[in-house]
Amino acid sequence: MLKLCIANVSATARYAGLFRTSEQRAHFVLGKRSLTTLSERETGIINQLKETHEKIDDAIKRKDVDDLSHYVIYLRKLLHTLPVSVRHQVSLDHLSFTGSHVNGMLDIFSTRISKEDVNILESILRDCKDIYHVEVNTQFLQSALRNLVRTGRQVQAYALINIFRRPNLPFRPNSIHWQIVMKGLAGVGDIERVKEGLNIMKNGWPFPRTTHYQALLEAMLRQKDPPSVDEISGVLDEMHSLNLPYDPGITSLLERHRQELRELTDKYKTRRGPAITGIHVQAWLQELVKARQRGRSPFDIKLQQLRRKGFIPDERSLANLVSLSSTSTIEELQFLQEVLEVKSNVVVWSILIRNILAKTGIRNALEAYQAAKDNGIRPDAAMLHPLLRVLCSGRVGEPSEAILDRALELYKDLNVDTQPSDKHTTGRERKQGADTSVYNTLLRALASSSNARKYFPIALSLLENMRERDIHMDPMTSTSIAILLIRSASTFEEAFQAYEQLRSVKASALDAKGYAAVLHAFCSLPVRAKPNDENSVDKHAEFAIPPAKEYFKIVQDMRAQGFPKTSEVYTILLGRYAALATRIRDVADAKQRVTATADLYGVIEETRRHITLDAGFIPDAPLLNQLMDAYNRIGAMDNVLQVWKLLNSMGRVTNASVSVVFDACGQNRAPDTANAIFHDLMEVQFPLNRRNWNTWVECLCRLNRLDDAIKVVCHDMPAKADEDSQPDEETVRTLVLFASKSDRVEEVRSHIKMYLPTLLPDT
Structure with a gap:
């Protein structure tokens, strides 16, 4: 039964001193009335x-x-x-x-x-x-009936319960009310009123239970003339006809009063009603759903019919009924509880909340959640998570701070560890406290907030809670959360702290792909450089230099989990350094530019040492190309040539390698080196692609060899048989750009018009 407290409905407003004297006129405000x-x-x-x-x-x-x-x-x-x-x-x-x-x-x-x-x-x-x-409410009547029975006024209690059977009263007497009255009547041997009460129940609501028949047997056994065996048997037969379940209390009562009833009680013990399967119950619930659609009275009638077939409502059947009928109001749930005489458990309320979310939205669902708590339900993760998911969905932009704060308040409801678990569930005990899905939803929402100062520490505390509660996430979820938290950090120190906190939940939280994604996120973190920060590109730079120490600590953890160190580990970091080196070129202050370049050179060299000292690791061409490009971006020509020679010696020169070394020769004004490399490539008939040729043209232009560049574009490239070696618009644009610096644009245009008319740029 739904247990509600007697509540005094107070006024929403009080008007002090409204009426001063009988002669004075008082003023009165009624809602929106004037x-x-x-x-x-x-x-x-x-x-x-x-x-x-x-x-x-x-x-x-x-x-x-x-x-x-x-x-x-x-x-x-x-x-x-x-x-x-x-x-x-x-x-x-x-x-x-x-x-x-x-x-x-x-x-x-x-x-x-x-x-x-x-x-x-x-x-x-x-x-x-x-x-x-x-x-x-029901508790009100229950207290009144108990008081009457306790003070010896059983007849008055019987009269009172019948008053409540009248129409238009707040509620109807339920099984507990009738049990209180019948037990009281049985205590004074009032058989007639007990029988009358049973007839009322058999022909209406609520349906009688074994406890009500036990009261009848008690009344019979209290008579001066003891009942015959046939009379007792008649009561048991009636219970059987109603498909009431076996009750050991009745066996104990009969054996306690009449030893000669042993044979009768043995028969009662072994007598069973029809075999009821889950299929029967499901079909009956469908019938109840259809009856409820026709109104309250048809539902009562159908329930009475099903009770006679052996249907006994319980928490499982209530949960299934709420689900089948898509119940989506608290009032309807209260009706079902009252009529079925089953109190809703956490599973039932969870289904109701999901139904409300689907039909009327989060506001009404939160009201239902509060109602569940008011009725003594301790929320669990399955009940709370749908609310959190909708609250934190952030369909339009990031969740507001008000929503995040509300979500965190709801989360606190799951962290009350002093209460016992709710074991009255459908099939198995539901685990109390937050689970992976709850933490996943909250962490994603917190990490997406722009107010990192407020929510980043809270996110770390949630990870600590997960560690304490031994709650783990799968690698995909762990990776996603780690990336979100790292991106929400404001410093590399915070980002590394977030990574370590996630890893503390479970050391093996990340797989190989997860580590690669975390390393990439760590390197790509947009960190505003601090004044006097030794790792800053400059005091106004948008990005600071990713610290190699913390980066390789993550790599070390990856190795400890049994994942091999791949070239990707190094290319991620070197690629970031190369991008920062490009930014350095735009730093106006020469001193800052030199300092930043030196800093970058140091971390690139440290990365090279890691590669060199990595026992058993053989760098592939993409990694060496990335290393060479990083050196090139900071103007370290000697280092570029060292890597180029290594690639040559290993036979791993690629088209990307050629583009990098051509660009380095041009940027660092190294004509002899450029000629030697180009000659060697032609000698071995290395297949240059269009990108290589374009880079070579740019290299020649930077070396002030515009005539040679014109020859390459207008004669050498078109003479190649493969399509990927033919000049394109980018080739011509490069040539025209450098020609403009020496006032030779018209000359170049005339060559293009003659040999490559389709690529002639507009004036």
Whole structure:
């Protein structure tokens, strides 16, 4: 059953000193209505209401049923003499009843339960919410019935439960209410009322349970004339006809009172109802869904029919029903709980929240989540994660700080380790606390925020929580989270800290591809260089130099996990250094430019030493090309030639190698070296591609050999048979660009017009 607390519905606003004297007129605001002036008559009625309220309080204290009856009726009449427009607000402000008031009235009227008292009590119950602003619920009636039975007023308890069977009351008596009354009646041997109660239940709602029949047997066994074996057998047969399950309590009761019933109890133990499978239950639930679509009464009737077939609602069936019917309101869930007499567990609420998210969105889903907590549900990851996923989805830009803060508040609900797990689930115990999916969603959201100062430390603390709780992520997820966190760092130190924190969750969190991606993200981190930072390109540079020490610490971890060190490890870092070297050329301050170049040379040399000292590692051509290009970008011609010679000796010269060395010769004004290399390539008939030829043309131009460049473009390249050696627009643009520096553009254009007319650029 859904257990709710009696709540006093308080007014949303109070107006202190609203009425000063009977002569003065008070002002009253009603919702969005404009200010209204009360008449003297209405003011007088309100004063009478206050006095009547006090007299009701006094009658409750004195337990005077006559006075209470009189003043309750009078108060209702007084209130209804006021205009409808002010009645509700007046009751809110001046009829401050509580659950204890209504409990007191119920207890007093229960002392005699006359016809007149029943009518008054029914009126009170119907008016509780609208006039007295008290929510009367199942727990309210349960307490009242227990009190009556405990004080020896079983007949009054029976009368009270029947009052609640009347239509239009806040709720209907459930199985527990009937059990309290029947057990009380059985204690005094009142067989007739117990039987009458069972007949009411068999023909309506709720459906009787074995505990209700146990009360009947107790009443029978308390009679002066003990029941016959046939009479006892008749009760057991009726239970069997209703497909009620075996209850050891009934066996114990019969054996305790009548030893001669041993044969009967043995038969009861072995008697079983029809075999009910999951297929039966699923079909029955489908029938209930269709019945509910037709209304409440058809649902009650269908449930009664299914109960007679042996259907016993439980948490699993409630969860399946909520899922099949796509229940998406708290009110509908409350109805299902009430009628099925099953309290929702965390699984049921989880399904409801998912349904609400799909139909009406996050706002209503969060209200349902709060309602679940209010009803004693301890959230788990399966319940919370759908909310977090929608909150943090960031469909338009990054999640706002308000959303991130709300998500973190929800996450805290999963970190209450002092409460026991909710074992009442569908099939197996659900693990408490956050899981991988929760951490994944939160970490992605935090890492995507532009407010790294606020959320980066929180992200690291989440990783620490994962480590403490021994929660692991798969390599793909770990890689994704690591990259996001590294990119959200503001310094290389923070980026390395994020990597280490992730690795502390599980040393083998990353696979080979994951390490490569992390290394690339680390090198590509956009870090604003700090003033006086020894690793900065300059004080105004957009990027700082990636520290080789931390980089190779990551590489060392990769090796420790059994992943081989590939050329990619080095090319990632060297490629970054080469890109930074290009930026150095634009630094205006000569001193800063020289200092930055020296710094870069140092880290490139350190990387080369790692390559050289890496036992068993043989660098491939792409790596050596990248190393050569890095040296070229900082103008280290001697180092470029060393790598070029190594490539030659290993027989690993590629077209990319040729382009780099041609560019180095041109940039460093090395004509003899350029001629020698070109001659050697022609001698071995190395197949230059268009990119090589274009680089060679540019090299010749930089060496002030424009005539040779014109010959290459207009004669040598077109003479090649392969398409990939033919000049293109880029070739011509390079030639024209350098010709403009020596005022020879027209001369070059005339050559192009003669030999390559289709490539002649516009003037």
